[in-house]
Amino acid sequence: MMIKTEACPADQPDALMRNVLEEVAEEVFLLDGASLCVTWANRTAIRRSGYDLKELCGLNLADLLPPSQEMDHLFRSLRQGEREEILHYGKRRRRDGSRYSATFRLRCFDNALALFVSDDSEAVTLEQALGRSARRFGDFERELLRVNRAMTALTRVSEALVRAKDEASLLDEVCRLAHDIAGYPLVWVGYARHTPGQPVEAMAVAGRDESYIHEADITWSENDPRGRGPAGRAIRSGRMQIARNIATETSFAPWRQAALRHGFRSTIALPLIVQGLPIGAMILYATDIDAFDDKEVRLLGDLAQNLSYGIHTCRVEAERARAERRLKESEARYRSLVELLPDAVLVHRHGNILFANAKAEQLLHLPPCDRLVGRHLASFLHPRHHPQILPLIERGAYAQVPREMSFVRHGGQEFPVEVVGTEIHFHGECARLIVARDITERRQVQAQLVQTAKLATLGEMAAGMAHELSQPINVIRMAAEATLMFMDRGKANHDFQRTQFSMIEAQAGRMAEIIDHIRIFSRKDTAPVEVFDAILVLQSAVQLMAHQAESHDIAVQLAFPSAPWPVSGRPVQLEQVILNLLANAVDAIRQRREEQPGHRGFISLKAAAGADGMLRVEVCDNGIGIPPDVLDRLFEPFFTTKPVGHGTGLGLSVSFGIATSMGGRLEALPGRSGSCFVLTLPRAADCGLLAADCATQPLPSAGTEATHVLLVDDEPLAVETMAHFLGELGYRISIAHNGREAWEVYRNDPADVVVTDLRMPDMDGEMLIDHLRDIDPLQPIVVVTGHMGATEQLGRHGEDDRLTLLKKPVSLAALAQEVERLSRPPA
Known part of the structure; x- marks a missing residue:
């Protein structure tokens, strides 16, 4: 058979097929269908032939097969599709010139050929059998058939390992080949189950009288007689077990009658070991006594080893497929979750957006044709945040705590968001994930809560406000009546009238200040953040609450710094915090008096610079105190320890939020006989705070009739x-x-x-x-x-x-x- 030698192509079997073929006991060659050159060979072929893989790829089919005119004829019939495979016996030549008996089997696929070579040097051939005594001819013939049967099974199982798509089909195919091709009357594979009774479950069966396996009820339990047969012992020991004569095998007693009735005389159980542990066994039956000799047993051991490796490979592949499926399901599940979130979810790398959910594009009011992917965060981050945020983005920093900032919608509308971020891996590389929540509604609700708390505070101070207004009204009324009376009697000279009217003007100004203060305090505070003197605000709040404390016979102790203390925020909001704390102190003392009549109440308000350079304001009282079990809930909205009908539960919650927004903190000190709250505020840069302008209004200029x-x-x-x-x-x-x-x-x-x-x-x-x-x-x-x-x-x-x-x-x-x-x- 003259075949031209060409360069070896680089085609090789895929990873799964290669791993399986490397482990089989046969020499396996893959050849290009056009040039008939070797494209790949397994380790067995390299070891037996003495060539390395590169040298083998320089050979063609003619170099591998023994020369034979019959072989040329068979090969042509194979190429023309008249045969499925060629089976040939001859001598195989090694690189060093030595030869050994071999079985050559050639199969044709779509664009390739596969050559399987089995070593027959130890097998008993027909020629050798004929050379012996005629008396022993029958024995040699039967031995040859058994060995060839086992070799055929081993060869065909190797093919099944390559073609198998999953574990179940592999087991079915191996059992079918062992029965149909190798001629074993009954073959089955059983797996050891770790359930009560330790049964051996039949996973695949081929051959006559399959009902025998289902009736046998085999286990692998050492304590059960049905677990002491070849199958059970093979699974427990991890070694093959042979019953050479079922009729006399003691351990086979539970199944002897049924086996003999089905014509079985001997059996072999081959353990299937995956990753070092026996998982089951492959059991073959024969109709002859002592049907399995040493050569056949070795070949069947190779078969079981190949099958075990094939099972492991199928399981690895199945697990990989399951992992891929779970990963895809997980990705789909989390993508659906991310798309349904009410918050914007963005993934970026150094500010360049890699992923954005639908909510992010809705939040920014992007037109349908526009997309966030590919854009930079700076395109919708408000410019005033650029100097602070963009350097962090470039360095790859991220905030794991919520940070408030402003985004800009398509069209220029600014809106507040709360952003939190973390580091993730996206498409195999480090990236940053941020979640942004529109807090416009939350800020509106917070503003409403603040306003509600302020109005509640005003309601609690109503009595004090009435007293503060009644005092100047009383002075005005008495001054006016006195002036009229003296004028009627002719005793109201110029100096007297000026004194009285100056008094009336001063008291009217005092009323104006009180009303103006209430007006400012009660309205919604939309004023911008400013730098102001915190000490003046503290003094103003005390003045508003002083009469209410005095009316309940509560002493107020004050201690303020003499110098101004600039803070950044809104003056009305700081005043609201102090008023809330003072009002709570008054209520706490009143509650204690209900329990202890005659209790002398006092409130202490002290402001001083703390060791950390912050203004520390303490508001303490000797009232009812705070139960230790409610300290953790003290600043929750709508939580109150006051009796029903007293308090809204908003004062401390709103005060806590105001303190936080000013960069400070509000906390309750535990372990006090009464209650003590500490407000700390950072010092702002001194912006030239001036004392209140108390100068007298200058006299107005004269107008003109032309105006x-x-x-x-x-x-x-x-x-x-x-x-x-x-x-x-x-x-x-x-x-x-x-x-x-x-x-x-x-x-x-x-x-x-x-x-x-x-x-x-x-x-x-x-x-x-x-x-x-x-x-x-x-x-x-x-x-x-x-x-x-x-x-x-x-x-x-x-x-x-x-x-x-x-x-x-x-x-x-x-x-x-x-x-x-x-x-x-x-x-």
Whole structure:
């Protein structure tokens, strides 16, 4: 058979097939279907032939097969599809020139050939048998058939290992081959089960009378007679077991009658060992006594070893497939979870976005055609955060604690988010995962809670507020009555009247400060963060609570630093914290008095610089105290230790949030007889805090008749008083009692300055201002109002320097100054 030798292609079997073929006892060669060159050979072929793999790949089919004209004919019939395989016997030549008897089996696949070579040097051949005594010819013939039967089974099992798709099909195929090809009448594979009774479960059966296996009820338990047969012993010991004569084998007693009835005379059990542990056995039956000689046993041992390796390989492959399936299911499950999250989930590497869920794109209001993947975090991070956040992103740092910042939506709208991040592996490389939550609604709820707590505090302070207002009203009334009485008697000289009216003016100013303080405290605090003197705020809060403490006979001890202490935040919010703590202290002392009548209560408020450089404010009392078991819940919203109907449960929660937002902390000190709260605040950079300006208002300048002032107020006495005062200063005055009347007056006689109230019937002040601005955007306007929400209502005019706001009760001198300022032409 003349075959041209060509270069060996690089094709090799895949990893699974290669691992299996490397372990078989036969020589295996894979050849290219066109050139017939060796493309791969297993370790057995390399070991027996004496060639290395590179040298073997230089050979072709003609170099491997013994020369034979019959072989040429058989090969042509194989290539033409007339045969499934070629089975040939001959001599196999090694590299060193020596030869050995071998069985050559050649199979043709789609574009390749596979050559299997079995070593027959130890097998008994027909020629050798004929050379012996004719008396022993039958024995040699039977021995040859047995050995060839075992070799055939081993060869075909090696093929099955390559073709097997899973463990079950491998076991079925091996049993079928051992029965159909090798001729064993019954073959089965049983696995040892670690369940009660330790049964051996038949996993695959082939041959006649399969019912015998199902009736046998075999176990591998040493304590059970049905576990002492060949199968049970093979599993326990890990060594093959042979029953050479079933009729006389003592251990075979439980199955003897059934086996003989089915024609079985001998059997062999081959242990299947996977990763060093017996998992079961392969059992073959024969119809002859002592049917398994040493040569056949060795070959069957190789068969069991190959099958064990094939089982292990199938299990590894099955586990890999299960792992891949679980991984895909896990990825799909977590992707669904991430896509359903109400928060934005982003994966980035140094700021470049690698993954974004649908919520992230919805949160940023991206158009349908736009995507976040491929963009940088800086594209939607608010620019004021860039100097702080972008260097962290570049360094690969991440925050495992929530951090609040602002994002910018498509279109420019800013919104607050809470961001938390961690390090992950994404597509095999390190990346950062961040979760961003829109906290717009949460901030609104927090603001509502703060406002609710402030209003609750005002309600608790109502009695004190009434007393604070009744005192100046009482002075004003008595001063006014005394002045009228002395005037009626002709005894009210100029100095007396000036003294009385100065007293009335001072008390009215005192009332204005109290009302203004309540107005500021009660409204929603939307003022920007500023630097202010914390000591002044503490003093102001104490003044508001002083009367309430005194009315309950509670002593208040104060200790403040003499120098200002600048902090950053909102003054009203800090005052709210102190008022909450003082109000709680009063309630705690009152509760203790209910239990201990006559208890002398005191509240201590001390402020001083702490060792850490922060302002430390202590508010302590000798009241009922705080139970130790509620300390952990003290700052939870709506949690209160007060009786039902007293307190909202919001004061301490809101105060804790305010302290945290100012960079400080609020905590309760345990182990005290009463209660003691400590507020610590960091010192802000000193921005030139000044003491309150208590200077007397300067006298107003005289006006001119050329300046026309329109006064609008639905209170006749108020508008007439302002008209009389400004008229005395020389201004030309017009009066209106509602917005519509003022609009008619203005259209007929435009005013240089308009002074108006806000709440009026028949067109309020806001509508009047809008009408005036439509005609003249620079019209000077002074708003005089007692409405607490005026600042918020006029917020859209916040940058209008031609509009000013004065709060009732208003100073006539301050009114005259504003009129004089606004009547001057703009610069």
